[in-house]
Amino acid sequence: xxxxxxxxxxxxxxxxxxxxxxxxxxxxxxxxxxxxxxxxxxxxxxxxxxxxxxxxxxxxxxxxxxxxxxxxxxxxxxxxxxxxxxxxxxxxxxxxxxxxxxxxxxxxxxxxxxxxxxxxxxxxxxxxxxxxxxxxxxxxxxxxxxxxxxxxxxxxxxxxxxxxxxxxxxxxxxxxxxxxxxxxxxxxxxxxxxxxxxxxxxxxxxxxxxxxxxxxxxxxxxxxxxxxxxxxxxxxxxxxxxxxxxxxxxxxxxxxxxxxxxxxxxxxxxxxxxxxxxxxxxxxxxxxxxxxxxxxxxxxxxxxxxxxxxxxxxxxxxxxxxxxxxxxxxxxxxxxxxxxxxxxxxxxxxxxxxxxxx
Numbered sequence: 217x218x219x220x221x222x223x224x225x226x227x228x229x230x231x232x233x234x235x236x237x238x239x240x241x242x243x244x245x246x247x248x249x250x251x252x253x254x255x256x257x258x259x260x261x262x263x264x265x266x267x268x269x270x271x272x273x274x275x276x277x278x279x280x281x282x283x284x285x286x287x288x289x290x291x292x293x294x295x296x297x298x299x300x301x302x303x304x305x306x307x308x309x310x311x312x313x314x315x316x317x318x319x320x321x322x323x324x325x326x327x328x329x330x331x332x333x334x335x336x337x338x339x340x341x342x343x344x345x346x347x348x349x350x351x352x353x354x355x356x357x358x359x360x361x362x363x364x365x366x367x368x369x370x371x372x373x374x375x376x377x378x379x380x381x382x383x384x385x386x387x388x389x390x391x392x393x394x395x396x397x398x399x400x401x402x403x404x405x406x407x408x409x410x411x412x413x414x415x416x417x418x419x420x421x422x423x424x425x426x427x428x429x430x431x432x433x434x435x436x437x438x439x440x441x442x443x444x445x446x447x448x449x450x451x452x453x454x455x456x457x458x459x460x461x462x463x464x465x466x467x468x469x470x471x472x473x474x475x476x477x478x479x480x481x482x483x484x485x486x487x488x489x490x491x492x493x494x495x496x497x498x499x500x501x502x503x504x505x506x507x508x509x510x511x512x513x514x515x516x517x518x519x520x521x522x523x524x525x526x527x528x529x530x531x532x533x534x535x536x537x538x539x540x541x542x543x544x545x546x547x548x549x550x551x552x553x554x555x556x557x558x559x560x561x562x563x564x565x566x567x568x569x570x571x572x573x574x
Contacts, residue, residue, distance in 0.1 A: 225252040226353050229270055231289065232256075232278040232304065237329070241276055241304070244342050245349065260284025264292045264333050267299055274300045274352055277323070277344075279314045287318055294322045304329050304513035312428035319397050322415030324352045324542065328422050351394055351515050357540045385532060386506045387413050387450050387473060388569060389466075389499045391522070393420040393514025395542025399562055401433060401513065404455060406566025409438035413508075414450025414473065416458070416466060418495040420488050420514070423461030430457040448475040458490040465498035473502045488518040492546075496522025505529025508572050510565065511556075513541040517549035524555045532572060533557045536565060 228245055230253060231521035232238045238256045245251045255270050257263040259281045267275055275293070279286040290301050303326040305315040315326045327348050330341050392400055396419045407415075421429060427443045433455070434441040444456035444464060449472040456475060463483055465476045478487070487496055496509055496519060510524045511519045513536055523533050533556055535547040540562040550556045560568055 219266045225250055226274060226349070227252050227254045227272045228269070228349065229254060229263070229272040229275045230256045231260065231266075231275060231281070231286070233258055234278070235503050237278065237304070239500045244345050248346060248564040251349065253358055260286060260289030260292075263289045264296075267293045268297050271297065272299060274302060274349060276302050276304055276349070277318075278304050278329075279306065279311060279318070285314075287314055287321065288329040290318055290323055291321050298322070300324050300352050300355065302327060302348060307422060307424045309424070309428050310552070312425040313432070315425070316397055316429060316432050319402075319500065324355045325394055328424070332402035348394075349544060355394065356544075381402065382521070384506050385413060385508050385572060386503045387466075388415040388508045388510065389496045389522075389526075390415065390417045390510040390512065391419070391496060391514070391519040391546065392417075392512035393488070393492075393516065393518065393546060395513035396420070397429060397535065399542070401436060402442065402562055403510075403512065403566040403569065404433060404437045404439055406563075407437070407439055407455075407570050410453060411570060412452045414452060415455035416437070416444070416450060416464075416465060416475075416495060416499060417455060418458040418490045418492045420492075420518070421460045421492070423459065426460040433457070444475045444477070446475060449473065450475075457494060460490065463490050463494050465494060466502040467498065473499070474522065485503065486518075488516065492519035493522040497525045500526040500529050500531055505531045507531045508569065511535045511546050511550050512562075512565070513543055515543045516545050519546050520549040520553055520555065523550050524553060527555045527557075533570075534565065534568060535559055537561050 221502045229243050230238055242253050245253050254272055257530050259267050261284045277286045301323045303315050303318045303323045305311045305326050307328045330337050400434050430441055430443040440454045462477050465478050466473050517563055534549045535556045537559050538544040
């Protein structure tokens with residue numbers, strides 16, 4: 217689509233206590249002719265006031281601020297005038313924890329704050345900010361209810377066997393991106409604690425975030441969930457989260473299907489890190505196709521080639537539907553490419569995982 221000067225600009229409010237960050241974000245956003253910065257705020261209190269007065273299309277929200285932090289400001293905005301919010305998070309353990317709390321409270325996405333003296337880091341932040349702002353502007357937006365507030369036991373009408381219940385599987389691979397942190401929690405909270413297969417997850421997330429994210433999932437779901445390390449073996453009733461900053465493959469050893477982490481430089485053809493395609497393809501090979509592949513919300517098409525490979529080996533594939541996807545990119549690529557055996561709304565995917573192969 218070609219934008220013209222007549223097109224409606226996206227109106228953005230910047231909320232950050234750092235004058236440097238306000239200026240940097242403003243400079244990046246105003247370089248795009250389709251974005252208009254309608255205001256800036258130096259803390260959460262001012263951010264809430266300006267959000268209510270200016271009614272922007274999108275807000276970039278810092279996490280740590282005086283008077284009122286970003287989480288409190290987000291919650292106040294969601295209660296009074298729900299607006300798309302992109303969190304700007306520090307690359308720390310605490311920054312990661314706050315980010316996941318914000319996503320659960322209704323933020324549509326986040327971007328790691330990584331503006332240093334490094335020219336390369338500045339270029340990455342610039343391109344990522346513009347990309348995520350544009351993705352957020354087209355994302356599904358609705359106030360979310362935390363998965364943990366919903367009953368973990370399936371309603372009576374959900375106990376019927378899956379149409380794939382007789383298909384033999386030995387493991388499950390799940391891929392996600394934008395909207396994935398909340399979607400994965402929703403899915404995994406509905407998988408029973410005694411699930412008989414191991415689960416491997418690849419979600420596009422920076423190195424500093426995957427560990428805290430796995431810990432959060434582990435505290436909110438009945439499954440045992442941890443960040444994967446090199447040499448981990450897939451075990452029944454356990455889910456492993458691929459570590460950020462590198463790629464993860466699955467290989468078959470005598471002891472079982474085993475995690476192998478590799479530098480991104482070993483596979484430069486994969487743009488997204490960690491790569492869902494690489495994880496899913498290697499996993500399908502390791503289990504000789506006796507696998508369930510699941511693709512959840514996310515921009516782009518990472519996961520399509522992996523699901524295609526899995527299908528060629530006789531595996532089962534399941535993707536999230538458009539109506540419940542924050543961004544219907546990754547699932548759509550599987551549907552359009554004819555590699556989705558079943559398309560389900562988010563709230564039903566965990567139950568279906570629990571029934572397939574059972």
